[in-house]
Amino acid sequence: MKETLLTRKTIRKYSGREVTDSDLNDILEAAIRTSTTGNMQVYSIIVTRDAVMKEKLAPAHFNQKMVTEAPVMLTFCADFNRFNKWCRQRDAEPGYDNFLSFMTAAIDALIAAQTACIAAEEKGMGICYLGTTTYMAGIIIELLELPTGVVPVTAITLGWPAEDPPQVDRLPLSAVVHTETYHDYSAGDIDELYAEKEKREDSLQFIAENSKKTLAQVFTDVRYKKADNIHFSKAFLEVLKKQGFMEQDI
Amino acid sequence: MKETLLTRKTIRKYSGREVTDSDLNDILEAAIRTSTTGNMQVYSIIVTRDAVMKEKLAPAHFNQKMVTEAPVMLTFCADFNRFNKWCRQRDAEPGYDNFLSFMTAAIDALIAAQTACIAAEEKGMGICYLGTTTYMAGIIIELLELPTGVVPVTAITLGWPAEDPPQVDRLPLSAVVHTETYHDYSAGDIDELYAEKEKREDSLQFIAENSKKTLAQVFTDVRYKKADNIHFSKAFLEVLKKQGFMEQDI
Numbered sequence: 121m122k123e124t125l126l127t128r129k130t131i132r133k134y135s136g137r138e139v140t141d142s143d144l145n146d147i148l149e150a151a152i153r154t155s156t157t158g159n160m161q162v163y164s165i166i167v168t169r170d171a172v173m174k175e176k177l178a179p180a181h182f183n184q185k186m187v188t189e190a191p192v193m194l195t196f197c198a199d200f201n202r203f204n205k206w207c208r209q210r211d212a213e214p215g216y217d218n219f220l221s222f223m224t225a226a227i228d229a230l231i232a233a234q235t236a237c238i239a240a241e242e243k244g245m246g247i248c249y250l251g252t253t254t255y256m257a258g259i260i261i262e263l264l265e266l267p268t269g270v271v272p273v274t275a276i277t278l279g280w281p282a283e284d285p286p287q288v289d290r291l292p293l294s295a296v297v298h299t300e301t302y303h304d305y306s307a308g309d310i311d312e313l314y315a316e317k318e319k320r321e322d323s324l325q326f327i328a329e330n331s332k333k334t335l336a337q338v339f340t341d342v343r344y345k346k347a348d349n350i351h352f353s354k355a356f357l358e359v360l361k362k363q364g365f366m367e368q369d370i
Numbered sequence: 371m372k373e374t375l376l377t378r379k380t381i382r383k384y385s386g387r388e389v390t391d392s393d394l395n396d397i398l399e400a401a402i403r404t405s406t407t408g409n410m411q412v413y414s415i416i417v418t419r420d421a422v423m424k425e426k427l428a429p430a431h432f433n434q435k436m437v438t439e440a441p442v443m444l445t446f447c448a449d450f451n452r453f454n455k456w457c458r459q460r461d462a463e464p465g466y467d468n469f470l471s472f473m474t475a476a477i478d479a480l481i482a483a484q485t486a487c488i489a490a491e492e493k494g495m496g497i498c499y500l501g502t503t504t505y506m507a508g509i510i511i512e513l514l515e516l517p518t519g520v521v522p523v524t525a526i527t528l529g530w531p532a533e534d535p536p537q538v539d540r541l542p543l544s545a546v547v548h549t550e551t552y553h554d555y556s557a558g559d560i561d562e563l564y565a566e567k568e569k570r571e572d573s574l575q576f577i578a579e580n581s582k583k584t585l586a587q588v589f590t591d592v593r594y595k596k597a598d599n600i601h602f603s604k605a606f607l608e609v610l611k612k613q614g615f616m617e618q619d620i
């Protein structure tokens with residue numbers, strides 16, 4: 121297992137090998153044993169296998185090929201709908217139409233997603249997270265017919281690997297971990313922690329391909345741009361309102 | 371590994387056995403191999419081992435005993451501070467002072483947290499999530515000295531188990547999983563899916579202890595009350611503003 125966790129890599133190309141119901145069931149059974157706030161299980165998992173549905177979902181994920189090519193896609197949703205219905209049928213008035221409850225449900229959904237990924241990887245399967253899920257939540261809600269109280273927070277594609285890419289780099293552990301209190305980074309710290317990443321061949325190629333001067337500019341000017349972030353921030357906050365999670369009067 | 375995932379339970383009581391630096395390092399090394407948006411690694415992990423710091427953090431976690439009794443506590447934070455500093459030092463203007471970027475960073479932090487939990491459990495250690503982290507983020511920020519761009523989203527306590535509680539119940543898989551589209555629950559579905567939970571001895575005891583009529587009322591009237599949720603929603607949105615994640619003009 122340790123090996124699985126340390127050697128894992130994101131897999132974007134999948135073989136024709138079927139993901140059996142039994143394999144998928146194992147993955148989902150593992151996922152629902154993940155910790156959940158107060159054992160409320162305030163999340164849902166939507167399984168996509170249908171080719172037509174994948175075609176419909178593809179634009180919501182910026183037409184990344186994995187969506188139509190992977191045998192299975194799982195969309196993880198913050199979900200208070202089921203819990204609210206139960207409360208109302210049991211003479212209890214739910215108070216979960218607010219931002220904190222969205223966060224609680226999103227946490228449930230996200231940690232269950234990661235358990236599903238590890239369960240799949242331990243079987244030898246590969247996964248890819250789709251960060252586009254929060255960007256395009258509104259469209260995903262329509263396509264998956266998510267009712268009030270349900271918001272998609274992440275999705276993964278899943279299948280047997282048809283590629284064996286090199287493992288991507290990470291910053292040194294000391295970049296991410298702080299002891300007792302946060303030790304803010306000096307200019308020298310930043311230079312040191314990012315040095316290895318910046319001198320990598322793939323980083324240099326990335327800069328050249330995008331005609332930028334620094335690797336950071338590839339992120340700020342090309343991949344994760346301010347204007348896009350602002351646009352999708354507003355859209356996602358609108359989604360939270362529409363799905364009934366912003367009733368606390370800011 | 372499958373066994374670890376399926377038989378796991380939350381552990382709230384820890385033995386005196388030390389969590390060695392080597393064990394902790396293994397857990398953290400596994401955590402940083404978790405998928406991360408665009409390989410930006412926009413999260414940080416704060417390690418708490420110091421008894422004085424645990425005492426200070428305890429009230430933020432409603433004085434749950436695990437906080438002072440566990441040998442290690444890990445607080446997982448959405449963190450764009452490090453990335454922003456790198457951008458600014460590299461002639462790149464970051465555009466991550468918005469809600470979408472908070473969500474992106476929170477997702478990074480949460481899925482890394484779950485990998486850490488599984489890595490720990492695979493070693494035979496036990497963990498407990500602290501949902502109080504989002505409720506009391508403001509105080510945690512002060513205690514852990516988190517700068518602008520950093521928001522705690524979850525925390526776990528960690529140690530060697532000194533208890534072996536029964537595994538808690540879960541709803542049947544069919545309650546959580548939907549095929550292709552969301553299949554909303556009829557009143558009959560809710561009755562059926564919650565039937566086993568409601569007739570459990572511990573549920574009945576829970577109702578009696580709290581002098582309630584239904585299990586759902588224990589949640590709505592005692593454990594996760596509307597007034598508290600509203601209070602902590604406002605507080606957490608204030609924290610997001612203060613930490614620089616709400617600049618997109620709603």
